[in-house]
Amino acid sequence: MPHPRFPDNRIALGFVLPFIAVYGLLFIYPSLQMVWMSFTDSQLIVPGKWVGLDNYLYLLRDWRFGRATFNTLYFVLLSSIPATAVGLGIGLILVRLRGRLQGLVLALFFLPYVLPVSTVTTIWSWMLDYPAGVLQGPISLVMGRPMHVFLTPSWVLPVVALMTVWWTAGFNVLLFLAGLRSISPELYEAARLDGAGAWTQFRAITWPLIWPVTALVLTIQLILEIKLFDQLYLVSRGGQVDATLVFVQYIYSLGFQKDQGGYASTVAVALFVLVMALSVLQFQALRARGPK
Amino acid sequence: MSEGDAERRFRTLRRLDVGGRALSLLGLVAALIWAFPLYWSIATTMLPPPEAAGGPPLAELEQGLGRYADVLVNTPIGLWYLNSIVTSTGVTAGVLFISATCGYAISQLEFRGRKLLWGMILASFMVPIQALIINHFFLMNQLHLINTWLGVILPQLIAPVAVIVYKQFFDGVPKELREAALLDGAGHWALLWRVFLPVNWGITAALAIIVFIGAWNAFLWPFLAVTEEPLMNISVGITQAQQLFGVGQLAAAILTGLPVAVVYLLFQRRITDAIVVSAGIKG
Numbered sequence: 001m002p003h004p005r006f007p008d009n010r011i012a013l014g015f016v017l018p019f020i021a022v023y024g025l026l027f028i029y030p031s032l033q034m035v036w037m038s039f040t041d042s043q044l045i046v047p048g049k050w051v052g053l054d055n056y057l058y059l060l061r062d063w064r065f066g067r068a069t070f071n072t073l074y075f076v077l078l079s080s081i082p083a084t085a086v087g088l089g090i091g092l093i094l095v096r097l098r099g100r101l102q103g104l105v106l107a108l109f110f111l112p113y114v115l116p117v118s119t120v121t122t123i124w125s126w127m128l129d130y131p132a133g134v135l136q137g138p139i140s141l142v143m144g145r146p147m148h149v150f151l152t153p154s155w156v157l158p159v160v161a162l163m164t165v166w167w168t169a170g171f172n173v174l175l176f177l178a179g180l181r182s183i184s185p186e187l188y189e190a191a192r193l194d195g196a197g198a199w200t201q202f203r204a205i206t207w208p209l210i211w212p213v214t215a216l217v218l219t220i221q222l223i224l225e226i227k228l229f230d231q232l233y234l235v236s237r238g239g240q241v242d243a244t245l246v247f248v249q250y251i252y253s254l255g256f257q258k259d260q261g262g263y264a265s266t267v268a269v270a271l272f273v274l275v276m277a278l279s280v281l282q283f284q285a286l287r288a289r290g291p292k
Numbered sequence: 293m294s295e296g297d298a299e300r301r302f303r304t305l306r307r308l309d310v311g312g313r314a315l316s317l318l319g320l321v322a323a324l325i326w327a328f329p330l331y332w333s334i335a336t337t338m339l340p341p342p343e344a345a346g347g348p349p350l351a352e353l354e355q356g357l358g359r360y361a362d363v364l365v366n367t368p369i370g371l372w373y374l375n376s377i378v379t380s381t382g383v384t385a386g387v388l389f390i391s392a393t394c395g396y397a398i399s400q401l402e403f404r405g406r407k408l409l410w411g412m413i414l415a416s417f418m419v420p421i422q423a424l425i426i427n428h429f430f431l432m433n434q435l436h437l438i439n440t441w442l443g444v445i446l447p448q449l450i451a452p453v454a455v456i457v458y459k460q461f462f463d464g465v466p467k468e469l470r471e472a473a474l475l476d477g478a479g480h481w482a483l484l485w486r487v488f489l490p491v492n493w494g495i496t497a498a499l500a501i502i503v504f505i506g507a508w509n510a511f512l513w514p515f516l517a518v519t520e521e522p523l524m525n526i527s528v529g530i531t532q533a534q535q536l537f538g539v540g541q542l543a544a545a546i547l548t549g550l551p552v553a554v555v556y557l558l559f560q561r562r563i564t565d566a567i568v569v570s571a572g573i574k575g
Contacts (some may be wrong), residue, residue, distance in 0.1 A: 011480050012403035016394055016403075022386070026446055026449060027448075123328065123330070126541075223420070234531055
Protein backbone atom coordinates (compact mmCIF):
# COMPACT_ATOMS: atom_id res chain seq x y z
CA MET A 1 0.00 0.00 0.00
CA PRO A 2 1.71 3.24 -1.10
CA HIS A 3 2.12 5.97 1.47
CA PRO A 4 -0.45 8.73 0.77
CA ARG A 5 1.97 11.66 0.88
CA PHE A 6 5.02 9.83 -0.41
CA PRO A 7 3.70 7.42 -3.07
CA ASP A 8 7.14 6.82 -4.59
CA ASN A 9 9.01 5.85 -1.43
CA ARG A 10 9.97 2.40 -2.59
CA ILE A 11 10.97 3.18 -6.18
CA ALA A 12 12.85 6.32 -5.09
CA LEU A 13 15.13 4.27 -2.89
CA GLY A 14 16.68 2.59 -5.93
CA PHE A 15 17.26 5.96 -7.57
CA VAL A 16 18.88 7.72 -4.65
CA LEU A 17 20.80 4.75 -3.27
CA PRO A 18 23.88 5.01 -5.53
CA PHE A 19 24.30 8.69 -4.71
CA ILE A 20 23.66 8.24 -0.99
CA ALA A 21 26.09 5.31 -0.80
CA VAL A 22 28.87 7.30 -2.49
CA TYR A 23 28.04 10.44 -0.58
CA GLY A 24 27.83 8.63 2.75
CA LEU A 25 31.04 6.66 2.32
CA LEU A 26 33.16 9.39 0.75
CA PHE A 27 31.75 12.60 2.15
CA ILE A 28 29.67 12.23 5.31
CA TYR A 29 31.77 9.49 6.91
CA PRO A 30 35.15 11.17 6.22
CA SER A 31 33.76 14.51 7.43
CA LEU A 32 32.59 13.02 10.73
CA GLN A 33 35.86 11.13 11.05
CA MET A 34 37.74 14.38 10.44
CA VAL A 35 35.92 15.98 13.37
CA TRP A 36 36.56 12.96 15.58
CA MET A 37 40.23 12.73 14.60
CA SER A 38 40.71 16.40 15.40
CA PHE A 39 40.24 15.48 19.08
CA THR A 40 42.84 12.67 18.97
CA ASP A 41 46.57 12.25 18.52
CA SER A 42 46.11 9.95 15.50
CA GLN A 43 48.83 9.36 12.97
CA LEU A 44 48.02 9.43 9.26
CA ILE A 45 46.84 5.82 9.07
CA VAL A 46 46.96 4.74 12.73
CA PRO A 47 44.07 5.84 14.99
CA GLY A 48 45.20 7.49 18.22
CA LYS A 49 43.74 8.23 21.63
CA TRP A 50 41.37 11.00 22.70
CA VAL A 51 43.17 14.18 23.75
CA GLY A 52 40.16 16.44 24.23
CA LEU A 53 40.70 20.06 23.25
CA ASP A 54 44.50 19.84 23.20
CA ASN A 55 44.77 20.15 19.42
CA TYR A 56 42.43 23.14 19.37
CA LEU A 57 44.31 24.87 22.19
CA TYR A 58 47.55 24.26 20.36
CA LEU A 59 46.01 25.63 17.15
CA LEU A 60 45.44 28.97 18.86
CA ARG A 61 49.13 29.44 19.71
CA ASP A 62 50.60 27.67 16.67
CA TRP A 63 52.61 30.28 14.76
CA ARG A 64 52.56 28.15 11.64
CA PHE A 65 48.77 28.14 11.64
CA GLY A 66 48.82 31.91 12.11
CA ARG A 67 51.17 32.29 9.18
CA ALA A 68 49.12 29.92 7.04
CA THR A 69 46.02 32.00 7.80
CA PHE A 70 47.78 35.23 6.92
CA ASN A 71 49.35 33.85 3.74
CA THR A 72 46.11 32.26 2.56
CA LEU A 73 44.13 35.47 3.01
CA TYR A 74 46.94 37.47 1.39
CA PHE A 75 46.87 35.14 -1.60
CA VAL A 76 43.07 35.27 -1.84
CA LEU A 77 43.30 39.06 -1.94
CA LEU A 78 46.10 39.02 -4.53
CA SER A 79 44.31 36.62 -6.85
CA SER A 80 40.55 36.95 -6.55
CA ILE A 81 40.27 40.71 -7.01
CA PRO A 82 42.49 40.96 -10.14
CA ALA A 83 40.89 37.81 -11.60
CA THR A 84 37.43 39.33 -11.12
CA ALA A 85 38.55 42.70 -12.51
CA VAL A 86 40.08 41.08 -15.59
CA GLY A 87 36.91 39.05 -16.05
CA LEU A 88 34.71 42.13 -15.93
CA GLY A 89 37.03 44.24 -18.10
CA ILE A 90 37.39 41.65 -20.84
CA GLY A 91 33.70 40.77 -20.55
CA LEU A 92 32.79 44.44 -21.18
CA ILE A 93 34.96 44.47 -24.31
CA LEU A 94 33.80 41.05 -25.51
CA VAL A 95 30.09 41.79 -25.29
CA ARG A 96 30.54 44.53 -27.89
CA LEU A 97 32.52 42.38 -30.31
CA ARG A 98 30.82 40.31 -33.00
CA GLY A 99 30.83 36.77 -34.30
CA ARG A 100 34.21 35.25 -35.11
CA LEU A 101 36.25 37.89 -33.30
CA GLN A 102 34.24 37.43 -30.10
CA GLY A 103 34.69 33.66 -30.36
CA LEU A 104 38.42 34.00 -30.94
CA VAL A 105 39.05 36.39 -28.04
CA LEU A 106 36.93 34.27 -25.68
CA ALA A 107 38.74 31.09 -26.75
CA LEU A 108 42.18 32.61 -26.19
CA PHE A 109 41.21 33.79 -22.72
CA PHE A 110 39.48 30.54 -21.86
CA LEU A 111 42.10 28.11 -23.16
CA PRO A 112 44.42 28.38 -20.12
CA TYR A 113 41.49 27.54 -17.82
CA VAL A 114 41.08 24.04 -19.30
CA LEU A 115 44.76 23.17 -18.86
CA PRO A 116 46.03 20.96 -16.01
CA VAL A 117 47.80 22.79 -13.21
CA SER A 118 51.06 20.97 -13.89
CA THR A 119 51.07 22.26 -17.47
CA VAL A 120 50.46 25.80 -16.20
CA THR A 121 53.19 25.70 -13.56
CA THR A 122 55.72 24.14 -15.94
CA ILE A 123 55.12 26.84 -18.55
CA TRP A 124 55.46 29.62 -15.96
CA SER A 125 58.50 28.09 -14.29
CA TRP A 126 60.17 28.05 -17.68
CA MET A 127 59.20 31.62 -18.45
CA LEU A 128 60.54 32.70 -15.07
CA ASP A 129 63.62 30.49 -15.21
CA TYR A 130 66.76 32.04 -13.72
CA PRO A 131 68.54 33.79 -15.33
CA ALA A 132 67.43 33.44 -18.94
CA GLY A 133 63.63 32.87 -18.89
CA VAL A 134 61.66 35.09 -21.22
CA LEU A 135 60.11 37.03 -18.30
CA GLN A 136 63.52 37.78 -16.75
CA GLY A 137 63.81 40.58 -19.35
CA PRO A 138 60.98 42.64 -17.86
CA ILE A 139 62.08 41.65 -14.34
CA SER A 140 65.62 42.94 -15.00
CA LEU A 141 64.14 46.14 -16.37
CA VAL A 142 62.33 46.80 -13.08
CA MET A 143 64.72 45.23 -10.55
CA GLY A 144 67.98 45.90 -12.32
CA ARG A 145 68.91 42.22 -12.35
CA PRO A 146 67.35 38.78 -12.94
CA MET A 147 65.65 37.22 -9.90
CA HIS A 148 65.42 33.72 -8.46
CA VAL A 149 61.66 34.22 -8.35
CA PHE A 150 60.66 31.05 -6.51
CA LEU A 151 63.54 31.24 -4.04
CA THR A 152 62.60 34.77 -2.97
CA PRO A 153 59.87 34.26 -0.33
CA SER A 154 58.25 37.67 -0.78
CA TRP A 155 57.86 37.00 -4.51
CA VAL A 156 56.35 33.54 -4.37
CA LEU A 157 52.74 34.29 -3.46
CA PRO A 158 52.38 37.32 -5.79
CA VAL A 159 53.84 35.36 -8.71
CA VAL A 160 51.66 32.32 -7.96
CA ALA A 161 48.71 34.74 -7.82
CA LEU A 162 49.72 36.14 -11.22
CA MET A 163 49.84 32.71 -12.82
CA THR A 164 46.57 31.79 -11.12
CA VAL A 165 44.89 34.88 -12.57
CA TRP A 166 46.22 33.92 -16.01
CA TRP A 167 44.97 30.38 -15.50
CA THR A 168 41.47 31.09 -14.18
CA ALA A 169 40.36 34.52 -15.45
CA GLY A 170 38.82 32.97 -18.58
CA PHE A 171 36.18 31.37 -16.38
CA ASN A 172 35.23 34.80 -15.00
CA VAL A 173 35.22 36.32 -18.49
CA LEU A 174 32.70 33.67 -19.47
CA LEU A 175 30.39 34.34 -16.51
CA PHE A 176 30.53 38.11 -17.00
CA LEU A 177 29.88 37.72 -20.72
CA ALA A 178 26.78 35.64 -19.98
CA GLY A 179 25.59 38.24 -17.47
CA LEU A 180 26.25 41.19 -19.78
CA ARG A 181 24.49 39.50 -22.70
CA SER A 182 21.33 39.21 -20.66
CA ILE A 183 21.12 43.02 -20.23
CA SER A 184 18.57 44.31 -22.73
CA PRO A 185 20.18 46.49 -25.46
CA GLU A 186 17.06 48.69 -25.36
CA LEU A 187 18.17 50.05 -22.00
CA TYR A 188 21.38 51.38 -23.56
CA GLU A 189 19.48 52.62 -26.60
CA ALA A 190 17.13 54.62 -24.38
CA ALA A 191 20.00 55.98 -22.29
CA ARG A 192 21.89 57.09 -25.42
CA LEU A 193 18.84 58.89 -26.75
CA ASP A 194 18.69 60.68 -23.42
CA GLY A 195 22.27 61.77 -24.05
CA ALA A 196 23.97 59.54 -21.46
CA GLY A 197 27.71 59.07 -22.03
CA ALA A 198 29.59 55.81 -21.79
CA TRP A 199 30.46 56.28 -18.11
CA THR A 200 26.93 57.25 -17.13
CA GLN A 201 25.60 54.21 -19.00
CA PHE A 202 28.03 51.98 -17.17
CA ARG A 203 27.13 53.43 -13.77
CA ALA A 204 23.39 53.63 -14.27
CA ILE A 205 22.76 50.43 -16.24
CA THR A 206 25.67 48.00 -16.44
CA TRP A 207 26.99 48.10 -12.90
CA PRO A 208 23.69 47.69 -11.00
CA LEU A 209 22.64 44.86 -13.32
CA ILE A 210 26.01 43.12 -13.33
CA TRP A 211 26.54 43.41 -9.58
CA PRO A 212 24.92 40.03 -8.76
CA VAL A 213 27.28 38.37 -11.25
CA THR A 214 30.23 40.21 -9.71
CA ALA A 215 29.27 38.99 -6.26
CA LEU A 216 28.88 35.45 -7.59
CA VAL A 217 32.26 35.53 -9.33
CA LEU A 218 33.95 36.93 -6.23
CA THR A 219 32.38 34.19 -4.08
CA ILE A 220 33.48 31.45 -6.45
CA GLN A 221 36.98 32.94 -6.62
CA LEU A 222 37.26 33.34 -2.88
CA ILE A 223 36.23 29.76 -2.18
CA LEU A 224 38.49 28.48 -4.94
CA GLU A 225 41.60 30.41 -3.93
CA ILE A 226 41.32 29.70 -0.22
CA LYS A 227 41.98 26.06 -1.17
CA LEU A 228 45.26 26.93 -2.87
CA PHE A 229 47.72 24.05 -2.95
CA ASP A 230 48.64 22.63 -6.33
CA GLN A 231 50.28 25.64 -8.01
CA LEU A 232 52.14 26.71 -4.90
CA TYR A 233 53.34 23.20 -4.11
CA LEU A 234 54.58 22.65 -7.64
CA VAL A 235 56.59 25.87 -7.86
CA SER A 236 57.92 25.98 -4.31
CA ARG A 237 59.18 22.43 -3.84
CA GLY A 238 62.66 22.75 -2.46
CA GLY A 239 62.08 26.35 -1.42
CA GLN A 240 61.46 27.70 2.05
CA VAL A 241 58.02 26.23 2.47
CA ASP A 242 57.33 27.74 5.91
CA ALA A 243 57.55 31.29 4.57
CA THR A 244 54.77 30.71 2.06
CA LEU A 245 52.71 28.20 4.02
CA VAL A 246 48.95 28.13 3.25
CA PHE A 247 46.06 26.13 4.75
CA VAL A 248 45.89 23.09 2.49
CA GLN A 249 49.66 22.87 2.33
CA TYR A 250 49.79 22.87 6.11
CA ILE A 251 47.20 20.06 6.27
CA TYR A 252 49.25 18.13 3.70
CA SER A 253 52.53 18.66 5.47
CA LEU A 254 51.16 17.77 8.93
CA GLY A 255 49.39 14.65 7.70
CA PHE A 256 51.64 13.29 5.00
CA GLN A 257 55.09 14.54 6.01
CA LYS A 258 54.93 14.74 9.81
CA ASP A 259 52.42 11.90 10.31
CA GLN A 260 50.22 13.97 12.64
CA GLY A 261 46.80 12.99 11.33
CA GLY A 262 45.01 14.22 14.45
CA TYR A 263 46.35 17.75 14.41
CA ALA A 264 46.11 17.88 10.59
CA SER A 265 42.38 17.14 11.01
CA THR A 266 42.10 20.03 13.47
CA VAL A 267 43.53 22.39 10.86
CA ALA A 268 41.16 20.83 8.28
CA VAL A 269 38.19 21.51 10.57
CA ALA A 270 39.30 25.13 10.84
CA LEU A 271 39.43 25.40 7.03
CA PHE A 272 36.02 23.73 6.78
CA VAL A 273 34.46 26.19 9.21
CA LEU A 274 36.13 29.17 7.58
CA VAL A 275 34.93 28.27 4.08
CA MET A 276 31.39 27.55 5.27
CA ALA A 277 31.28 30.84 7.18
CA LEU A 278 32.57 32.78 4.18
CA SER A 279 30.00 31.07 1.94
CA VAL A 280 27.16 32.07 4.22
CA LEU A 281 28.47 35.63 4.59
CA GLN A 282 28.90 36.01 0.84
CA PHE A 283 25.49 34.55 0.20
CA GLN A 284 23.95 37.06 2.59
CA ALA A 285 25.84 39.93 0.99
CA LEU A 286 24.67 38.75 -2.38
CA ARG A 287 21.06 38.67 -1.29
CA ALA A 288 21.22 41.99 0.52
CA ARG A 289 22.74 43.99 -2.29
CA GLY A 290 21.64 42.04 -5.34
CA PRO A 291 18.04 42.83 -6.31
CA LYS A 292 17.27 46.51 -5.96
CA MET B 293 11.53 62.21 -35.87
CA SER B 294 12.97 65.68 -36.45
CA GLU B 295 15.96 66.36 -38.64
CA GLY B 296 18.18 67.25 -35.68
CA ASP B 297 17.33 64.04 -33.91
CA ALA B 298 18.18 61.95 -36.94
CA GLU B 299 21.49 63.68 -37.36
CA ARG B 300 22.40 63.26 -33.73
CA ARG B 301 21.57 59.61 -33.99
CA PHE B 302 23.68 59.22 -37.08
CA ARG B 303 26.61 60.90 -35.39
CA THR B 304 26.22 58.71 -32.34
CA LEU B 305 26.23 55.60 -34.47
CA ARG B 306 29.32 56.68 -36.35
CA ARG B 307 31.15 57.50 -33.15
CA LEU B 308 30.14 54.13 -31.78
CA ASP B 309 31.59 52.42 -34.80
CA VAL B 310 34.97 54.08 -34.29
CA GLY B 311 34.74 53.05 -30.67
CA GLY B 312 33.81 49.57 -31.83
CA ARG B 313 36.93 49.26 -33.94
CA ALA B 314 39.14 50.47 -31.10
CA LEU B 315 37.47 47.95 -28.79
CA SER B 316 37.98 45.14 -31.29
CA LEU B 317 41.65 46.02 -31.46
CA LEU B 318 41.93 46.26 -27.68
CA GLY B 319 40.23 42.89 -27.22
CA LEU B 320 42.44 41.26 -29.79
CA VAL B 321 45.64 42.70 -28.30
CA ALA B 322 44.61 41.60 -24.80
CA ALA B 323 43.82 38.10 -26.06
CA LEU B 324 47.17 37.84 -27.85
CA ILE B 325 49.00 38.90 -24.68
CA TRP B 326 46.99 36.29 -22.78
CA ALA B 327 47.92 33.62 -25.32
CA PHE B 328 51.61 34.50 -25.24
CA PRO B 329 52.67 31.89 -22.63
CA LEU B 330 51.03 29.17 -24.74
CA TYR B 331 52.61 30.39 -27.96
CA TRP B 332 55.98 30.80 -26.26
CA SER B 333 56.03 27.32 -24.74
CA ILE B 334 55.14 25.63 -28.02
CA ALA B 335 57.71 27.75 -29.87
CA THR B 336 60.36 26.87 -27.29
CA THR B 337 59.82 23.16 -27.77
CA MET B 338 59.49 23.30 -31.56
CA LEU B 339 62.22 25.79 -32.50
CA PRO B 340 65.95 25.28 -32.13
CA PRO B 341 67.82 27.35 -29.53
CA PRO B 342 68.81 30.80 -30.90
CA GLU B 343 72.47 29.87 -31.43
CA ALA B 344 71.48 26.93 -33.64
CA ALA B 345 68.72 28.73 -35.58
CA GLY B 346 68.78 29.28 -39.33
CA GLY B 347 68.80 25.68 -40.56
CA PRO B 348 66.37 24.42 -43.20
CA PRO B 349 62.78 24.68 -41.85
CA LEU B 350 62.00 21.03 -42.53
CA ALA B 351 64.97 19.85 -40.49
CA GLU B 352 63.99 22.21 -37.67
CA LEU B 353 60.46 20.83 -37.69
CA GLU B 354 61.85 17.32 -37.57
CA GLN B 355 64.06 18.21 -34.61
CA GLY B 356 61.12 19.81 -32.83
CA LEU B 357 58.92 16.76 -33.26
CA GLY B 358 61.91 14.68 -32.26
CA ARG B 359 61.86 16.32 -28.82
CA TYR B 360 58.27 15.18 -28.36
CA ALA B 361 59.05 11.69 -29.65
CA ASP B 362 61.88 11.59 -27.14
CA VAL B 363 59.47 12.21 -24.26
CA LEU B 364 56.99 9.65 -25.59
CA VAL B 365 59.66 6.97 -25.90
CA ASN B 366 61.88 7.61 -22.89
CA THR B 367 59.34 8.22 -20.12
CA PRO B 368 56.34 6.20 -18.87
CA ILE B 369 54.09 8.91 -20.37
CA GLY B 370 52.14 6.28 -22.35
CA LEU B 371 51.20 4.54 -19.10
CA TRP B 372 50.34 7.87 -17.50
CA TYR B 373 48.02 8.66 -20.41
CA LEU B 374 46.35 5.29 -19.91
CA ASN B 375 45.95 5.87 -16.15
CA SER B 376 44.48 9.33 -16.76
CA ILE B 377 42.09 8.04 -19.43
CA VAL B 378 40.86 5.16 -17.26
CA THR B 379 40.44 7.14 -14.04
CA SER B 380 38.91 10.21 -15.73
CA THR B 381 36.45 8.01 -17.62
CA GLY B 382 35.60 6.21 -14.38
CA VAL B 383 35.00 9.49 -12.55
CA THR B 384 32.85 10.79 -15.42
CA ALA B 385 30.71 7.64 -15.69
CA GLY B 386 30.31 7.43 -11.91
CA VAL B 387 29.39 11.09 -11.41
CA LEU B 388 26.89 11.09 -14.29
CA PHE B 389 25.21 7.87 -13.15
CA ILE B 390 24.73 8.76 -9.50
CA SER B 391 23.77 12.36 -10.37
CA ALA B 392 21.24 11.52 -13.10
CA THR B 393 19.44 8.93 -10.95
CA CYS B 394 19.47 11.10 -7.84
CA GLY B 395 18.50 14.22 -9.82
CA TYR B 396 15.60 12.29 -11.35
CA ALA B 397 14.34 11.15 -7.96
CA ILE B 398 14.49 14.63 -6.47
CA SER B 399 12.85 16.18 -9.51
CA GLN B 400 10.14 13.60 -10.31
CA LEU B 401 9.40 11.41 -7.28
CA GLU B 402 7.64 12.08 -3.99
CA PHE B 403 9.47 10.34 -1.19
CA ARG B 404 10.26 10.80 2.46
CA GLY B 405 13.43 12.80 3.02
CA ARG B 406 13.42 14.43 -0.42
CA LYS B 407 13.66 17.96 0.98
CA LEU B 408 16.37 16.94 3.43
CA LEU B 409 18.44 15.30 0.69
CA TRP B 410 18.08 18.32 -1.59
CA GLY B 411 19.05 20.67 1.24
CA MET B 412 22.16 18.62 2.01
CA ILE B 413 23.19 18.60 -1.64
CA LEU B 414 22.80 22.38 -1.87
CA ALA B 415 24.72 22.87 1.37
CA SER B 416 27.61 20.63 0.36
CA PHE B 417 28.09 22.62 -2.84
CA MET B 418 30.52 24.94 -1.08
CA VAL B 419 32.36 22.44 1.10
CA PRO B 420 36.15 22.30 0.60
CA ILE B 421 36.82 18.69 -0.41
CA GLN B 422 40.55 19.37 0.03
CA ALA B 423 39.98 19.47 3.79
CA LEU B 424 39.17 15.76 3.61
CA ILE B 425 42.50 14.55 2.17
CA ILE B 426 43.66 13.05 5.45
CA ASN B 427 40.44 11.09 5.91
CA HIS B 428 40.19 10.06 2.28
CA PHE B 429 43.70 8.67 2.51
CA PHE B 430 42.87 6.93 5.78
CA LEU B 431 39.78 5.34 4.23
CA MET B 432 41.40 4.35 0.93
CA ASN B 433 44.26 2.83 2.88
CA GLN B 434 41.81 0.78 5.00
CA LEU B 435 40.16 -0.43 1.80
CA HIS B 436 43.58 -1.25 0.31
CA LEU B 437 42.92 1.09 -2.59
CA ILE B 438 46.08 3.21 -2.41
CA ASN B 439 47.98 2.82 -5.69
CA THR B 440 44.91 1.60 -7.57
CA TRP B 441 42.68 3.16 -10.24
CA LEU B 442 39.63 2.78 -8.00
CA GLY B 443 41.40 4.61 -5.18
CA VAL B 444 42.03 7.54 -7.49
CA ILE B 445 38.43 7.52 -8.77
CA LEU B 446 36.32 7.15 -5.62
CA PRO B 447 36.98 10.42 -3.72
CA GLN B 448 36.49 12.35 -6.96
CA LEU B 449 32.88 11.17 -7.24
CA ILE B 450 31.72 13.89 -4.85
CA ALA B 451 30.22 16.42 -7.29
CA PRO B 452 26.92 17.74 -5.94
CA VAL B 453 26.74 20.35 -8.69
CA ALA B 454 25.96 17.63 -11.26
CA VAL B 455 22.89 16.58 -9.24
CA ILE B 456 21.78 20.21 -9.06
CA VAL B 457 22.12 20.66 -12.83
CA TYR B 458 20.26 17.42 -13.61
CA LYS B 459 17.47 18.27 -11.18
CA GLN B 460 16.98 21.67 -12.80
CA PHE B 461 16.92 20.23 -16.31
CA PHE B 462 14.57 17.38 -15.36
CA ASP B 463 12.24 19.94 -13.76
CA GLY B 464 11.93 21.52 -17.20
CA VAL B 465 10.77 18.37 -19.00
CA PRO B 466 7.09 18.78 -20.03
CA LYS B 467 4.65 16.95 -17.73
CA GLU B 468 2.80 15.50 -20.77
CA LEU B 469 5.81 13.40 -21.75
CA ARG B 470 5.90 11.87 -18.31
CA GLU B 471 2.15 11.22 -18.10
CA ALA B 472 2.04 9.67 -21.57
CA ALA B 473 4.90 7.30 -20.80
CA LEU B 474 3.46 6.31 -17.40
CA LEU B 475 0.06 5.61 -19.01
CA ASP B 476 1.83 3.35 -21.50
CA GLY B 477 2.91 1.34 -18.51
CA ALA B 478 6.55 2.44 -18.52
CA GLY B 479 8.26 2.38 -15.12
CA HIS B 480 10.40 5.18 -13.74
CA TRP B 481 13.63 3.52 -14.86
CA ALA B 482 12.38 3.31 -18.42
CA LEU B 483 11.18 6.89 -18.15
CA LEU B 484 14.63 8.08 -17.06
CA TRP B 485 16.55 6.17 -19.74
CA ARG B 486 14.10 6.54 -22.64
CA VAL B 487 12.66 10.01 -22.04
CA PHE B 488 14.44 12.23 -19.51
CA LEU B 489 18.03 11.45 -20.46
CA PRO B 490 17.49 11.52 -24.27
CA VAL B 491 15.56 14.80 -24.00
CA ASN B 492 18.48 16.27 -22.02
CA TRP B 493 21.21 14.62 -24.08
CA GLY B 494 22.93 17.99 -24.55
CA ILE B 495 23.41 18.60 -20.84
CA THR B 496 24.67 15.06 -20.28
CA ALA B 497 27.27 15.53 -23.00
CA ALA B 498 28.29 18.90 -21.59
CA LEU B 499 28.53 17.61 -18.01
CA ALA B 500 30.51 14.60 -19.25
CA ILE B 501 33.03 16.88 -20.94
CA ILE B 502 33.54 19.18 -17.97
CA VAL B 503 33.69 16.36 -15.41
CA PHE B 504 36.21 14.56 -17.61
CA ILE B 505 38.38 17.65 -17.99
CA GLY B 506 38.17 18.25 -14.24
CA ALA B 507 39.30 14.69 -13.49
CA TRP B 508 42.07 14.84 -16.10
CA ASN B 509 43.35 18.05 -14.53
CA ALA B 510 42.98 16.99 -10.89
CA PHE B 511 46.27 17.08 -9.06
CA LEU B 512 46.06 16.90 -5.27
CA TRP B 513 44.13 13.65 -4.78
CA PRO B 514 45.77 11.64 -7.61
CA PHE B 515 49.11 12.89 -6.27
CA LEU B 516 48.34 11.57 -2.77
CA ALA B 517 46.62 8.33 -3.78
CA VAL B 518 49.44 7.04 -5.97
CA THR B 519 53.06 6.69 -4.95
CA GLU B 520 54.35 4.37 -7.66
CA GLU B 521 55.45 5.97 -10.89
CA PRO B 522 53.85 3.56 -13.40
CA LEU B 523 50.44 4.07 -11.73
CA MET B 524 50.45 7.88 -11.80
CA ASN B 525 48.08 10.07 -13.74
CA ILE B 526 49.76 12.17 -16.38
CA SER B 527 49.21 15.46 -14.53
CA VAL B 528 51.10 14.00 -11.56
CA GLY B 529 53.64 11.90 -13.44
CA ILE B 530 55.23 14.76 -15.33
CA THR B 531 55.94 16.57 -12.06
CA GLN B 532 57.59 13.57 -10.39
CA ALA B 533 59.58 11.81 -13.08
CA GLN B 534 63.36 11.94 -12.97
CA GLN B 535 63.59 11.04 -16.66
CA LEU B 536 62.36 14.48 -17.67
CA PHE B 537 64.88 17.25 -18.01
CA GLY B 538 65.65 20.22 -20.20
CA VAL B 539 63.12 21.12 -22.83
CA GLY B 540 61.61 17.65 -22.43
CA GLN B 541 59.81 18.92 -19.30
CA LEU B 542 58.08 21.59 -21.31
CA ALA B 543 57.22 19.14 -24.09
CA ALA B 544 55.75 16.74 -21.50
CA ALA B 545 53.70 19.57 -19.99
CA ILE B 546 52.31 20.38 -23.43
CA LEU B 547 51.53 16.72 -24.10
CA THR B 548 49.65 16.67 -20.78
CA GLY B 549 47.50 19.65 -21.69
CA LEU B 550 47.03 18.78 -25.35
CA PRO B 551 44.08 16.34 -25.03
CA VAL B 552 41.98 18.73 -22.93
CA ALA B 553 42.90 21.69 -25.14
CA VAL B 554 41.77 19.74 -28.22
CA VAL B 555 38.54 18.64 -26.51
CA TYR B 556 37.86 22.25 -25.55
CA LEU B 557 38.50 23.57 -29.05
CA LEU B 558 36.22 20.89 -30.55
CA PHE B 559 33.33 21.40 -28.10
CA GLN B 560 33.77 25.08 -27.16
CA ARG B 561 30.12 26.03 -27.23
CA ARG B 562 28.90 23.01 -25.25
CA ILE B 563 31.58 23.47 -22.62
CA THR B 564 31.09 27.17 -22.07
CA ASP B 565 27.28 26.77 -21.95
CA ALA B 566 27.55 23.99 -19.38
CA ILE B 567 29.89 26.02 -17.20
CA VAL B 568 27.56 29.00 -17.26
CA VAL B 569 24.61 26.77 -16.34
CA SER B 570 26.42 25.03 -13.49
CA ALA B 571 27.61 28.35 -12.08
CA GLY B 572 23.98 29.41 -11.77
CA ILE B 573 23.69 32.04 -14.50
CA LYS B 574 21.30 31.28 -17.30
CA GLY B 575 22.88 32.61 -20.50
